[in-house]
Amino acid sequence: MRPLTEEETKSMFEKLSKYIGENIKLLVDRPDGTYCFRLHNDRVYYVSEKILKLATNIAREKLISLGTCFGKFTKTQKFRLHVTALDYLAPYAKYKVWVKPGAEQSFLYGNHVLKSGLGRITENTAQYQGVVVYSMADVPVGFGVAAKSTQECRKLDPMAIVVFHQADIGEYIRHEESLT
Amino acid sequence: MGRKLDPLRKVARGPGRKAKKQQGAETELKKILVEDIDAKRLSSRGRKRAAKRRLVEEKPSAGKPIPKQNGKVQAAATGKKPIRGFSDDNSVWLKPVKRARTEQETASKEVEEESEEEEEQSEEEGDKGQSEEEDAGALSMSESDDLQDDFGGSSDEEDDEEAEEGEELLPIEKESAKLKQKKLKKKLDGEKTQDSEESGIQLNVDSDELFQLPSAEDLEKELSTGPDLSTVQERIKDVVGVLKDFSQRGGASSRQEYLGVLHKDLATYYSYGDFMIQTLSDLFPVSELVDFLESCEVHRPVTVRTNTLKTRRRDLAQALINRGVNLDPLGKWSKTGLVIYDSSVPIGATPEYLAGHYMLQGASSLLPVIALAPQENERLLDMCCAPGGKTSYMAQLMKNTGIIVANDMNAERLHSVVGNLHRLGVTNCIICNYDGRKIPKVLGGFDRVLLDAPCSGTGVISKDPSVKTNKTLQDIQRCAHIQKELILSAIDSLDAQSPTGGFLLYCTCSITVEENECVVDYALKKRNVKLVPTGLDFGKEGFVRFKERRFHQSLRLCRRFYPHTHNMDGFFIAKLRKFSNSIPAAPAGQETENPDPAQPNEQKEGGAASTTKGAQTNTPKRDPSKSPKQGPSKSPKKGPSKSPKQGPSKSPKKGPSKSPKQGPSKSPKKGPKKTFGKIKSKTAKGVQSKTKKSFKRKSK
Numbered sequence A: 001m002r003p004l005t006e007e008e009t010k011s012m013f014e015k016l017s018k019y020i021g022e023n024i025k026l027l028v029d030r031p032d033g034t035y036c037f038r039l040h041n042d043r044v045y046y047v048s049e050k051i052l053k054l055a056t057n058i059a060r061e062k063l064i065s066l067g068t069c070f071g072k073f074t075k076t077q078k079f080r081l082h083v084t085a086l087d088y089l090a091p092y093a094k095y096k097v098w099v100k101p102g103a104e105q106s107f108l109y110g111n112h113v114l115k116s117g118l119g120r121i122t123e124n125t126a127q128y129q130g131v132v133v134y135s136m137a138d139v140p141v142g143f144g145v146a147a148k149s150t151q152e153c154r155k156l157d158p159m160a161i162v163v164f165h166q167a168d169i170g171e172y173i174r175h176e177e178s179l180t
Numbered sequence B: 001m002g003r004k005l006d007p008l009r010k011v012a013r014g015p016g017r018k019a020k021k022q023q024g025a026e027t028e029l030k031k032i033l034v035e036d037i038d039a040k041r042l043s044s045r046g047r048k049r050a051a052k053r054r055l056v057e058e059k060p061s062a063g064k065p066i067p068k069q070n071g072k073v074q075a076a077a078t079g080k081k082p083i084r085g086f087s088d089d090n091s092v093w094l095k096p097v098k099r100a101r102t103e104q105e106t107a108s109k110e111v112e113e114e115s116e117e118e119e120e121q122s123e124e125e126g127d128k129g130q131s132e133e134e135d136a137g138a139l140s141m142s143e144s145d146d147l148q149d150d151f152g153g154s155s156d157e158e159d160d161e162e163a164e165e166g167e168e169l170l171p172i173e174k175e176s177a178k179l180k181q182k183k184l185k186k187k188l189d190g191e192k193t194q195d196s197e198e199s200g201i202q203l204n205v206d207s208d209e210l211f212q213l214p215s216a217e218d219l220e221k222e223l224s225t226g227p228d229l230s231t232v233q234e235r236i237k238d239v240v241g242v243l244k245d246f247s248q249r250g251g252a253s254s255r256q257e258y259l260g261v262l263h264k265d266l267a268t269y270y271s272y273g274d275f276m277i278q279t280l281s282d283l284f285p286v287s288e289l290v291d292f293l294e295s296c297e298v299h300r301p302v303t304v305r306t307n308t309l310k311t312r313r314r315d316l317a318q319a320l321i322n323r324g325v326n327l328d329p330l331g332k333w334s335k336t337g338l339v340i341y342d343s344s345v346p347i348g349a350t351p352e353y354l355a356g357h358y359m360l361q362g363a364s365s366l367l368p369v370i371a372l373a374p375q376e377n378e379r380l381l382d383m384c385c386a387p388g389g390k391t392s393y394m395a396q397l398m399k400n401t402g403i404i405v406a407n408d409m410n411a412e413r414l415h416s417v418v419g420n421l422h423r424l425g426v427t428n429c430i431i432c433n434y435d436g437r438k439i440p441k442v443l444g445g446f447d448r449v450l451l452d453a454p455c456s457g458t459g460v461i462s463k464d465p466s467v468k469t470n471k472t473l474q475d476i477q478r479c480a481h482i483q484k485e486l487i488l489s490a491i492d493s494l495d496a497q498s499p500t501g502g503f504l505l506y507c508t509c510s511i512t513v514e515e516n517e518c519v520v521d522y523a524l525k526k527r528n529v530k531l532v533p534t535g536l537d538f539g540k541e542g543f544v545r546f547k548e549r550r551f552h553q554s555l556r557l558c559r560r561f562y563p564h565t566h567n568m569d570g571f572f573i574a575k576l577r578k579f580s581n582s583i584p585a586a587p588a589g590q591e592t593e594n595p596d597p598a599q600p601n602e603q604k605e606g607g608a609a610s611t612t613k614g615a616q617t618n619t620p621k622r623d624p625s626k627s628p629k630q631g632p633s634k635s636p637k638k639g640p641s642k643s644p645k646q647g648p649s650k651s652p653k654k655g656p657s658k659s660p661k662q663g664p665s666k667s668p669k670k671g672p673k674k675t676f677g678k679i680k681s682k683t684a685k686g687v688q689s690k691t692k693k694s695f696k697r698k699s700k
Helices: A006-028 A049-055 A083-092 A101-108 A150-154 B017-041 B044-058 B066-078 B097-104 B107-139 B141-152 B156-164 B171-209 B216-225 B229-244 B255-270 B274-283 B286-296 B313-322 B367-372 B389-397 B411-423 B436-442 B473-492 B517-526 B553-557 B586-591 B602-610 B612-616 B627-657 B663-699
Strands: A035-040 A043-048 A063-066 A068-073 A079-081 A096-099 A118-121 A130-135 A140-146 A161-168 B302-306 B325-331 B334-343 B358-360 B379-382 B403-407 B429-432 B448-452 B503-508 B529-532 B559-561 B571-578
Touching: A006 A035, A006 A043, A006 A068, A006 A079, A006 A083, A006 A130, A035 A049, A035 A063, A043 A049, A043 A063, A049 A063, A049 B403, A049 B429, A063 B411, A068 A083, A068 B411, A079 A083, A083 A130, A083 A140, A083 A161, A096 A101, A096 A140, A101 A130, A101 A140, A101 A161, A118 A150, A118 A161, A130 A161, B229 B255, B229 B286, B255 B274, B255 B286, B274 B286, B313 B325, B313 B334, B358 B389, B367 B389, B367 B448, B367 B503, B367 B559, B367 B571, B379 B389, B389 B403, B389 B411, B389 B448, B411 B429, B436 B473, B448 B473, B473 B503, B473 B517, B503 B517, B517 B529, B517 B553, B517 B571, B529 B553, B553 B571
Parallel strands: A096 A130, B379 B403, B379 B448, B403 B429, B448 B503
Antiparallel strands: A035 A043, A043 A068, A063 B429, A068 A079, A096 A118, A130 A140, A140 A161, B302 B334, B302 B358, B325 B334, B503 B571, B529 B571, B559 B571
């Protein structure tokens, strides 16, 4: 377990800012204590300093996880967000997409969101903007990348993809092994 | 508005046309009704009497035309419409009109005519009715009296009287009367025989009560042929009945024989191994044993726990109901539990589940966390956490504050812990993969520890039926041994000086005494802990004495849960508290034994006698066998000898044994100065009270 290097921090924050923009600040400076990012087994954990201190007692190979896992660095040193980060992305998300109940199930199986399943979308969403996907009951179900801007979405045919799938909460069941 | 009153306009008064018609119908109805009453009056007996009347009539006036009366009476008796045609003398040549005409008419007309004809008929009938009445009046007054009496309700006596009037009866009627008498006789006889039959049944019961045990040969035969389950079940019932009331129904065989047969039968019927049946029958009285085995065949209801970090129970219930789930709140004792009765969707894969709004969790595994009662901002340890249900419940009760260390020895099972904790939005957890017995070397100073020890699983037979046959005494002993090691290391990682606690919650999903009471009792001997009430207002008390074993009296405070009494998995819960005051001394003494857990076990299990610190508090009262030794040695200790003893024992031991990382720095410094005074006074008190107890016990 170690702090992130300069490069790693940069690539991770770049990724995060696609979803929550300048709200990253709120993640770093929290009123309820110091929180920090730590790298462990190529995974980035977001954890309070208090917990971090206790966790330093634990041997590296015995430590499985702490705090919240945000994602991992691939072998090519790119950062990939995990669905476990959703709890922190959803409250700060700048652009959101709501999917209809019928399409919700399909999205939870790892499919992209089609125009026919699109319930609502935040105004002014640009193309390739990171968006958090909600169900119509306002429950965050995952996140992805907008395939088209809001304007273009209006005149798409129903089978066209609106949001590219990146992560969804169905992964808690489908990829339980790879979450850590 | 409305009509004005016009004086000039005359309203027709009196019955209008329709009214008139209705009146006509009324009169006709009356006739019909009268007939009906007649029909009623002439029941089967009435008919007989009518026949008699006929006879009487026949004799004096043979010339009277019989057919006419016959027809009438029959018609009246059956309540049917009389035969079409004319009933008076002219009937011979006069024919009803209809028959002649019907064929020529069209269908539509026929309907009309039929109705007309019916009217005609009814008129005719009316005439007949009248004539009949007249006739009846003419016949004889006595008969009419009879009729009236009959109307009120016939009595058997009358019948008898009639029977006596044998001379007046036709042969057929005589026979019928005979038949009747026969029937009556039979009836009486039947009642008698029934009585005798009943008494016979009674006798049978009596004979059943003397239930005969199957002989050894019978049993052998059964074994060779393969047992018939229904007879086995029958025999189980019988034997249980006998055993319940053995003094009355014991018979020649001994109780042991009965029990032997019962155990064998239960083993075959529920397909248990002999060892499990024996263990279970040691735990329960006979009748309860059958209940227990029966309830182990049924699955417990599916329950879920609301994740209050993300939602509320009401919202969750509504969302699930909308998905076609049939549910109910779990019980008064839980504010977050829901029972799922049935569901049209898989309950472990709904979007709500994936979003972490609830956790699938047995009712029994909510209890230990409720009993542990974690507070906010505490430091908790869950020693055997997989799959993370209890851990997440703890985090939920702490509202994601403080720190929870979730440990499990099995790395494979930790995947599910990581998944579940992240899904449920728990952020205050450290998940690690140590052997629970080594935890005190790594981490310490916890406010509360939950030890859900690995066990033989005898409480969850309904979930895993392989327990029925797989488990042997060795398995249970092995589990018990690991549990003893774990409970000691759990106690060692507790911080007794914690302002809010120093609590250990020990629970297993096993119901054997070896894995529960024995382990807790062992911990009481080995460490400075005491049992405290669990705070659960239901469940059965722990055993204080079991077969040859005698446990500490406070083991009553443990709670046991059974499938047949509480409809949850079999479970055992004990809440222990580390004395706050004795931290410096006692744990120091214990620390010497700490290495044990890592080392072979004989030392520990056999080494009960060597417990120096145990002597000061717990052991005396618990072990009657030991009390003579310790009783005297302790009482002098109480005042003066205690402090010196504790002092030295603590300082040398602690230094080397404890790991350099955690607590030690604080405890040696703080311990002696601050707490010493307290220790003296408190322990002294404790010892006093305990010695009192022990003396009481001795005197008994």
